[in-house]
Amino acid sequence: MTAAERPDPAALRDLAVALAREGAGLARDMRRGGIEVADTKTSAVDVVTEADRAVEDLLRRRIAEHRPDDAVLGEEGDDRPGTSGVRWIVDPIDGTVNYLYGLADCAVSVAVEVDGDVVAGAVVAIWTGLTYAAAAGAGSTRDGVPLAVRPVPPxxxxxxxxxxxxxxxxxxxxxxxxxxxxxxxxxxxxxxxxxxxxxxxxxxxxxxxxxxxxxxxxxxxxxxxxxxxxxxxxxxxxxxxxxxxxxxxxxxxxxxxxxxxxxxxxxxxxxxxxxxx
Incomplete structure (x- = not known):
């Protein structure tokens, strides 16, 4: 992919934010109706809910609508190959056990790679909608406010x-x-x-x-x-x-x-x- 062909990381970030927010809204709505374990993966405590699957299905559909030539790697579904050099990496619910129990730290995570490098991403907290976002070379934000790490203590x-x-x-x-x-x-x-x-x-x-x-x-x-x-x-x-x-x-x-x-x-x-x- 030439420099002229590379998509704008800020535009990819903005799309990732929109998708992650929509996914978080769906997860919230499904949790209000009650959620049970749908399956397990590596062990009996590594759980999957119907919301994990529904949110990932939503994210995959939206990516296909906006960028049909891109690849997709998701936690719950099969990898989808692409031809554009762009790959979306999605976690429909990161912190599924917290989500199952109604605990605070769970989120929808959407990242975008271009030629193997992550250049954009969004993490949206499911219960609050708090949105972390970043684009390569453009800094990162929390609800639009720039972020910076703490000074390093001993x-x-x-x-x-x-x-x-x-x-x-x-x-x-x-x-x-x-x-x-x-x-x-x-x-x-x-x-x-x-x-x-x-x-x-x-x-x-x-x-x-x-x-x-x-x-x-x-x-x-x-x-x-x-x-x-x-x-x-x-x-x-x-x-x-x-x-x-x-x-x-x-x-x-x-x-x-x-x-x-x-x-x-x-x-x-x-x-x-x-x-x-």
Whole structure:
């Protein structure tokens, strides 16, 4: 794709925002009528609701209407190939367990890649409609207000967000890593949505995020929001142990200025394969 052919990231962001807001509205409406578990995926606690499927179907239809030549990668449906060099990455409900229970942190996440690079994204909180958005080179916003990460405190004063996988052996490994990390930081929070956790770091509501196992639909939009707010985001290699084989993928985010110290702490805690030795 030539530079002249590349779509405008700001225009893609605006469309992502519109789609994510519509999806969040549908999820809210369906939850008011009562939602039950429709299926499970990797384990009995990794649930899917009818709203997950309905919201993803809506997002896929809208993308096809607006940009029929684009590819789509979604959490609940089959990949759709495209011919334009543009791919949409959608998570209809990030934080499905929170959504099922009516808890706060759940969102619709929509990201857009061009030639493999994420250039636009939106994360919309389902209950409130709070909207995080970003376009490559244009910064990130929360309800239109520009975002910036917090100044970096010493490691011992950092609030770290995390999440847990759905398979027993991965959880056991994560718990051991967190037990090692906790004495080194201010505190740890588990909110329940990767996309929103990354946005929380972007808005200065936390100092770091780490989780083993999130997939592109979980982190693509939130990762861009964080980067455009002055943060750094990476998908790194997790550490394997003799007792368990945790997910290879570990998603990490922090203010850019605090990245190296945070990654070193995660290596020491056992989250990551050491690369600074």
């Amino acid at each position: 490691l011992a004063e950092r609030l770290v967000l995390t999440g847990f996988g759905y398979q027993r052996e991965v959880r056991e490994h994560q718990a051991a890593c967190l037990a090692a990390l906790l004495p080194e930081v201010r505190d740890i929070r588990r909110m329940g949505s990767c996309a929103l956790d990354l946005c929380h770091v972007a808005e200065g509501a936390a100092d770091g995020y780490v989780e083993a196992g999130p997939q592109p639909w979980d982190h693509s939009a939130g990762g861009l929001v964080l980067r455009e707010a002055g943060g750094r985001f990476g998908v790194l290699r997790g550490r394997h142990t003799a007792e368990a084989e945790p997910a290879d993928v570990v998603v990490v985010g922090s203010p850019a200025a605090g990245w190296d110290e945070f990654v070193t702490a995660l290596e020491s805690a056992g989250f990551l394969e050491p690369v600074h030795a």
